[in-house]
Amino acid sequence: MPCGKHFTGRLARSTVPGVKILLIGASGLIGTAVHKTFLDRGHDVLTVGRTSGDLRFDLTDPEQVGALYAAASPVDAVASAAGDVPFKPLADLTADDFRAGFAGKVLSQVELVRQGLPHVSGSFTLITGVLAREPIVAGSVASLANGAVESFVKAAAIEIAPRRINAVSPTVVTEALDAYGDFFPGMPPVDLADVTQAYVRSVEGPLTGQVFIP
Amino acid sequence: MPCGKHFTGRLARSTVPGVKILLIGASGLIGTAVHKTFLDRGHDVLTVGRTSGDLRFDLTDPEQVGALYAAASPVDAVASAAGDVPFKPLADLTADDFRAGFAGKVLSQVELVRQGLPHVSGSFTLITGVLAREPIVAGSVASLANGAVESFVKAAAIEIAPRRINAVSPTVVTEALDAYGDFFPGMPPVDLADVTQAYVRSVEGPLTGQVFIP
Numbered sequence: 052m053p054c055g056k057h058f059t060g061r062l063a064r065s066t067v068p069g070v071k072i073l074l075i076g077a078s079g080l081i082g083t084a085v086h087k088t089f090l091d092r093g094h095d096v097l098t099v100g101r102t103s104g105d106l107r108f109d110l111t112d113p114e115q116v117g118a119l120y121a122a123a124s125p126v127d128a129v130a131s132a133a134g135d136v137p138f139k140p141l142a143d144l145t146a147d148d149f150r151a152g153f154a155g156k157v158l159s160q161v162e163l164v165r166q167g168l169p170h171v172s173g174s175f176t177l178i179t180g181v182l183a184r185e186p187i188v189a190g191s192v193a194s195l196a197n198g199a200v201e202s203f204v205k206a207a208a209i210e211i212a213p214r215r216i217n218a219v220s221p222t223v224v225t226e227a228l229d230a231y232g233d234f235f236p237g238m239p240p241v242d243l244a245d246v247t248q249a250y251v252r253s254v255e256g257p258l259t260g261q262v263f264i265p
Numbered sequence: 266m267p268c269g270k271h272f273t274g275r276l277a278r279s280t281v282p283g284v285k286i287l288l289i290g291a292s293g294l295i296g297t298a299v300h301k302t303f304l305d306r307g308h309d310v311l312t313v314g315r316t317s318g319d320l321r322f323d324l325t326d327p328e329q330v331g332a333l334y335a336a337a338s339p340v341d342a343v344a345s346a347a348g349d350v351p352f353k354p355l356a357d358l359t360a361d362d363f364r365a366g367f368a369g370k371v372l373s374q375v376e377l378v379r380q381g382l383p384h385v386s387g388s389f390t391l392i393t394g395v396l397a398r399e400p401i402v403a404g405s406v407a408s409l410a411n412g413a414v415e416s417f418v419k420a421a422a423i424e425i426a427p428r429r430i431n432a433v434s435p436t437v438v439t440e441a442l443d444a445y446g447d448f449f450p451g452m453p454p455v456d457l458a459d460v461t462q463a464y465v466r467s468v469e470g471p472l473t474g475q476v477f478i479p
Contacts, residue, residue, distance in 0.1 A: 141424040142382055162360055186416075186423050191420035195414075205400050209400050
């Protein structure tokens, strides 16, 4: 910006040309907000979900990740706001619960990157969360999954350049406090608007290998 | 220690009574050194390995984790120095490689904790590594596995008290530089003696939910 001017707010529209973005999990609370923000900034968004969206695939199945790219390739960016993990006390979890969390939030996002390399020219933005670093009771599978994805993002970044990859790692969002606030006593929530800005930063900015904590 | 005295070296023997420790992966470079250190400090060590050790089990199979505890229960502490992951460039990896890394270093150690709750009174010490935070080329499965275990350790700690759980997260060890040094250019190695002290700290000290970086 010109000397003497100060950046005083969020840019309503992107300063980069609109890009084609695959958005996974666009029907969730975060995905819906990210979808609107990307559209507002002039991007073309193809939504992907198991039971809703422009393209219907279950990305916990690596074969369906391949089918997604066969249907959508090429794209500029992939943004994921989807990941399912079981929440149970550690003593009640089974080995299959940990396998389900791995398939539902780790392998699903890893496969988006690994299989996306021939189809994606710009960036990958994956979703993790605060439980990677600050646990809650009954959240050990979520912690494990988030930690896995965050370390994977750092590792993948050094192998996929000039493509980029980042994680967005929010705490509980303000708009979900009614449902989930009791699990996060005293932990400051984050507004959805700040979470969406982290996605914007990842897709439009220059950084890679980062974990953005909005 | 008395006022005016300074701690000038490592205690050769434990100041806590000898405890019964299950040591997983006792035949590896780190496991061998940890084994000797535990014995020197007066502990009773039961070694566990797939093809060597006092007890022979393949802990990538959750059923064999149960069989291990059926054979060895009760124990005071579990220390793991074992974890296998494939090393390949990201573009050469398959979904099955990521599943193998999950089974080989994540679920195997998670099951030691989860299934160990009725059998272990003291502490769990799991192994991770520097790749959780500082990647190398062809190490994305290792990064993912290490990040998963480190976040799991933080989460499990709040649910298993008064039992404790920590991770030991070494970089390349000095004694392995001939074999692996080329993968860690310019990264300072750590001596095996310092890695073993991190295991001692985890087993004999009071901390929990920690990632010890020796």
